[in-house]
Every structure is written in C-alpha cells, then in structure tokens.
Amino acid sequence: MTEPVYGRVIVKLSGEALAGPAGFGVDQSIVERIAADIAATHRMGVEIGIVVGGGNIFRGVEVSGRGVSRPTGDTMGMLATVMNSLVIEAAVARLGIPVQTFSAVPMLTVCDPFSRQRALEAIAKGRVVVLAGGTGNPYFTTDTTAVLRAAELDCHAVLKATNVDGVYSADPKLDKSATRYERLSPREAMERNLKVMDTTAFALARENRMPIIVFSIRETGAIEAVLRGTGRATIVAD
Numbered sequence: 001m002t003e004p005v006y007g008r009v010i011v012k013l014s015g016e017a018l019a020g021p022a023g024f025g026v027d028q029s030i031v032e033r034i035a036a037d038i039a040a041t042h043r044m045g046v047e048i049g050i051v052v053g054g055g056n057i058f059r060g061v062e063v064s065g066r067g068v069s070r071p072t073g074d075t076m077g078m079l080a081t082v083m084n085s086l087v088i089e090a091a092v093a094r095l096g097i098p099v100q101t102f103s104a105v106p107m108l109t110v111c112d113p114f115s116r117q118r119a120l121e122a123i124a125k126g127r128v129v130v131l132a133g134g135t136g137n138p139y140f141t142t143d144t145t146a147v148l149r150a151a152e153l154d155c156h157a158v159l160k161a162t163n164v165d166g167v168y169s170a171d172p173k174l175d176k177s178a179t180r181y182e183r184l185s186p187r188e189a190m191e192r193n194l195k196v197m198d199t200t201a202f203a204l205a206r207e208n209r210m211p212i213i214v215f216s217i218r219e220t221g222a223i224e225a226v227l228r229g230t231g232r233a234t235i236v237a238d
Contacts, residue, residue: 009158038050075093101129
C-alpha cells in the first residue's frame, strides 16, 4: 500500500456535500459514507481535522440587507456549522474512532471551546478533531477557517472536498470543453477567477506555503485515495 502523502491534514467539507440531492439538511447515508472515509484515513495513521460549512442549513449572506446585519447573519451561519460538526462527530464516533468537536463560538454545554493547545492535545491523543464555528468572527468563510486552522495546527495540507474531481477552466457541467488542471498556483487560481476558494483563504495559504488539494467527495474512499496519491485532484500550491 502506498504511504500517505501527508501526515496531518485539514479536510474541508461544504455543507452542501452533506445535503445530497435534496440540497438542504443532512442526508444521513452521505454522512455515513464520509465518516467511513474519515475513519479509514485515520486508521492509515493520518492525523485529521475537519472543517464543515453550514450552507445546507443557513447562509448568512442570504439575509444581509433584509433586516439582519451581516455580522448577525454570519453568526447564524456559524451556528449552522456547529450543527453539521456534531453530525459528523456522531457518525465518526459510531465507527469507533476517537473524535472531539471544538467550536470557535463558545457553547460549553454542546462542545469544547476551540484553542490551539487543546486541539493539538486532542490530535496527540489520536483523536479526529472537528473544528466548528468558523473563525468565530463575521466576514470570514469556512474556506478561510480551513486554511487558518491548518496553519495553527501544523498541518501539511488542506483537502477541499467538492462535487467535482478538481479545478476546471470552466464549469464542466455547463461547458463540455472545460479542462481540468493538475496543478495551479494560488495566484493563477485568483487571476483566472476560478473560485476555488476566496482570496483571503488563498492569501493565507500562500503566506504559510499550505497546499490545497481539491477533489470530489462523491466517491467512496475519496479522502484515502487523495492521500495515497491515487485519486483525481488538483493541487493548488506555489
């Protein structure tokens, strides 16, 4: 078996990935498949942090200007990420994998407040860490959260799970001539407006020399395949 390419990673899951065909809420069969992939990756000896979006439940930007301020809307979105994180935590725990959720928005009766030291201690104990609540601040996406937490926790890469097997020159669903990139620099991705991540996330990744691997989460064993270097993906790195 091929050794994993990276020993410690952040896996960024979109909220939409958990929703399935319904486009809203949580599809339990998808959650269980992703949890099985996380468990298999953990058993490979890879240390894993999970950052989950909340778009399947609530998007703060959708209520901005409709009587709700952007900071309040973003806070509501952060709470949605906590709900998704608890779903992932429960699914991973059912598979016998030690897992702990930390939230940047303190809620002591639900999960532990995030601190770098506590998260690193959990990783050292062999736990999967689920990192909820975004950065704890408005105006920052969960993409930026994923790169920030990866830098804080001394990770080797961010694995961004999407619905397509990498970064394309155009939307492959709309443009049959779209080509998939094997590798891009963050600057190229921004200049070509490929919308892999927001510019803040890219800037942080460049500053910390953090590679971002974009892949499809739809296939069984997708995370493990990427870490073994056998899965289809695009590497965004200098």
